[in-house]
Amino acid sequence: AQTVTQSQPEMSVQEAETVTLSCTYDTSESDYYLFWYKQPPSRQMILVIRQEAYKQQNATENRFSVNFQKAAKSFSLKISDSQLGDAAMYFCAYRINTGNQFYFGTGTSLTVIP
Amino acid sequence: NAGVMQNPRHLVRRRGQEARLRCSPMKGHSHVYWYRQLPEEGLKFMVYLQKENIIDESGMPKERFSAEFPKEGPSILRIQQVVRGDSAAYFCASSPLKGKNIQYFGAGTRLSVL
Numbered sequence: 001a002q003t004v005t006q007s008q009p010e011m012s013v014q015e016a017e018t019v020t021l022s023c024t025y026d027t028s029e030s031d032y033y034l035f036w037y038k039q040p041p042s043r044q045m046i047l048v049i050r051q052e053a054y055k056q057q058n059a060t061e062n063r064f065s066v067n068f069q070k071a072a073k074s075f076s077l078k079i080s081d082s083q084l085g086d087a088a089m090y091f092c093a094y095r096i097n098t099g100n101q102f103y104f105g106t107g108t109s110l111t112v113i114p
Numbered sequence: 115n116a117g118v119m120q121n122p123r124h125l126v127r128r129r130g131q132e133a134r135l136r137c138s139p140m141k142g143h144s145h146v147y148w149y150r151q152l153p154e155e156g157l158k159f160m161v162y163l164q165k166e167n168i169i170d171e172s173g174m175p176k177e178r179f180s181a182e183f184p185k186e187g188p189s190i191l192r193i194q195q196v197v198r199g200d201s202a203a204y205f206c207a208s209s210p211l212k213g214k215n216i217q218y219f220g221a222g223t224r225l226s227v228l
Contacts, residue, residue: 004156033215043203045157045219091156095215100170101147102207102217104156 004092006105013082014113020067021077021108023092031097034068034075039089039107048090051075079110087112118208119188120220128228133193133200135223139208146189147217148181151203163189193225201227 003026013019025034036048051059051068058066063080075094079086092105119138127133139146144165149157162170163183174181178196183189193200203224207217 037219042221043224044221045205045207047216047218050216093156097215100162101159101173102149102157104149104158106154106156 004094004103004105006090006092006108008108009106010109010111012111012113013079015084016081018078018080019082019110021079021090021092021110023075023077023105025073025075025092025094025103025105027073027094027096029096029098033095033097034066035093035095035102036064036066036075036077037091037093037104038086039091040087045091049077082112084112084114086110118206118218118220120204120206120223122223123221124224124226126226126228127196129197130195133196133225135191135193135204135206135225136188137191137206137208137220138188139206140210140218143208143210143218145209145211146183147207147209148189148191149205149207151205151222153202157205160191196225196227198227201225 005024032053034051038046038048049059049061049064058068065078067076089107089109091107093102095102121136146163148160151157159173161174161181178194180192203222205222207219209217
């Protein structure tokens with residue numbers, strides 16, 4: 001079965017501090033892609049960052065970076081210098097290369113404290 | 115370049131009525147995906163369509179739900195004889211002909227069944 005687990009339903013961080021959101025997944029495939037999406041109150045799903053499983057180097061997008069541990073099937077998101085606008089639900093997802101759908105976790109609600 | 119457009123944003127139906135949800139993909143995108151998000155859950159895949167073809171409907175309920183993506187016009191997700199359990203947010207995503215590994219999401223339609 002293809003599953004994604006986000007074990008932290010809620011997280012909070014002080015403005016300007018760093019926070020890490022965890023994600024583990026389960027797949028028997030070796031070729032897949034991993035994603036973090038942000039869903040603010042507007043409900044719009046916004047792509048934050050993505051990682052190709054065949055790449056060992058962790059992806060980085062400005063203040064957002066991932067820690068990808070393929071053997072452990074772990075894909076955590078680190079947000080540095082947190083800003084008020086980072087407050088949202090964050091969903092971890094993946095897609096196997098030969099498949100059509102994305103598999104999503106249940107999300108982590110991030111609160112940023114001024 | 116407009117993003118994925120979904121309408122309506124909110125839809126209220128009484129039990130037994132029909133719901134029609136529309137999705138216009140991003141310009142140049144020929145792949146459309148529908149997902150459903152129940153309260154407190156992540157997005158669950160429903161169906162994947164290309165123009166005039168259903169490619170993968172493995173996530174669609176067997177009854178009352180149907181989807182189409184005609185040669186002209188938006189993709190339509192149709193729910194007949196709605197029940198309270200159909201209340202959810204329905205998201206559409208699109209991707210270009212080459213590049214299924216990035217899906218761009220609309221803001222969703224929130225369906226409420228009274």
